[in-house]
Amino acid sequence: KYFLQLEFGEEVWLRILEKADCKHIVFNTRQIYPDVLMTNLAMALAEYTGDSMDNIMQFFGKCFVRFFSNLGYDCTIKATGRYFCDFLQSVDNIHMQMRFTYPKMKSPSMYTTHVDPQGVVLVYRSTRQGFTHYLMGQLFQIAEDLYNTELDIKVLESSNSIPGSRSVMIKFRINFDNQQYIAKNNRMNTPLGRELPPISCTFFLRLFPFGVIMNKVMRILGVGDKLLQAWGGTTSILNMHVSEIFKLRRPKGVPFTWGNIMYLHSVIFELELIRANNYFMINSDNVPSTSSALDRRGSQGSRSILLKGQMRYIEDIKAIIFLCSPLINSLDELLNMGLYLNDLNPHGMSKELVLAGWQHCGRLEMMFERAEQRSTELENSYVLLDQWKNKSDELLYSMIPQTVADRLRAGASSLSTCESFESITVLFCELCDFDYSTIEGAMDIVLSMNAVFSCFDTLMDQFNVYKVETVGSVYMAASGAPDRPGKVHISSSTKALLPKGRYRTESRGVVKIKGKGNMETYWLESTANNEMKEKTSNDEDVKIKGLLVTSI
Known part of the structure; x- marks a missing residue:
């Protein structure tokens, strides 16, 4: 969105959104959107630009x-x-x-x-x-x-x-x-010194107890002892096809073949070990396995073992060896897989990472609890802030007009808020002939004044009349100020869409809009407003040059 607006402008962005029938205006990084959205936007932009x-x-x-x-x-x-x-x-x-x-x-x-x-x-x-x-x-x-x-x-x-x-x-x-x-x-590939003598595959698999060696037809030539123990089968695993023992998890969407492994020699592979009991249930008419691996399973059964590592081709034996380690996130996950720490590779950081994850787990829980507590305190502070802000707004708006208060809050000087009006109406209304001789009479007067002034307040809000003050039994109001009648309030984005030369606008400055925050707004007037005589009535709307204005 940002780069398209930068390249073509805001107006083009709004047009292609409409043409692509896109309901999203703001795009979030972690939100999932349909694939057709991008192609629809591209098609709309191509039609607009001709590209x-x-x-x-x-x-x-x-x-x-x-x-x-x-x-x-x-x-x-x-x-x-x-x-x-x-x-x-x-x-x-x-x-x-x-x-x-x-x-x-x-x-x-x-x-x-x-x-x-x-x-x-x-x-x-x-x-x-x-x-x-x-x-x-x-x-x-x-x-x-x-x-x-x-x-x-x-x-x-x-x-x-x-x-x-x-x-x-x-x-x-x-x-x-x-x-x-x-x-x-x-x-x-150039040797740096004298070549060392070769080592046996058996010794190599001792270094990688979960390693697997496979030939060109994807048959298993050898496996590490820990992998064989985790598999749990009673028959020989040698010469079995790799797909019978493993399921390719990553890279996704790639057939598990010799050619693809040679192409992806620099890619990290993930293989899921198919347990022997699952294999025999599928291939031996549901005959239960009596392997020793079942003794290591908990009451919930063993979880799948994911092996993560790299495929390397060994020229001397014309075979590929999978140098891998189990993918383990915690001690609980290790036990659920039916494995123990001494089953992991003797070299590398497998054991240290599992133990470090267990130690950091407690710290993370404490940090999470503190973060939750601070979040709750922050939410309570925001609630109190809103309450006090509403109280301060009510107090401020009772003292000066809301439009003037909003402009002062936006940073305008006090002198810039002063305006002159050619024609306004000021109302002074006094309730007369009250009897103050008794306490009951005084209470009746208070109740009567409250009822009358409350009715006046409702009418003031209904017809956009500003209540100035009440002094004793006198009610003072002004119509036509500080908000001028006969104008429409618009935002800057609406102003940009108006036909040029047809309307004139007057800036109101930065005004706080409910639900939007501080925004620069404008008064909208027709260019013919000064030439046409405005017709007014109590309950009718007046239409001037396509502009609908409600009379007061």
């Missing part, structure tokens, strides 16, 4: 990059690597981390299938259709702002129906200067 829909969607993509850069997320992109190709290979990892901040975000999947000195081939998968050029706009802006790189993007292949996967698949060829990235990889 193509593809160019408008690219413009929207560039605006989104500028938007999240203002929020500081450009630092996350810069931290992925020195080169633009590093960012392209880390997009899925960024989306995976963003799910903690935006849990309802439906992120796409992107990975590179070919890298050369002249660019890359990027595959984009998503459940959202019509966002191809929106993504291209994002890539253009990120490359220009963060990597000082110029791109040339071409669509090589497009498919909107992929069986068993996401509904959209786009293959891009992105041309840019990628020579420095290739040179960096070549330097990394």
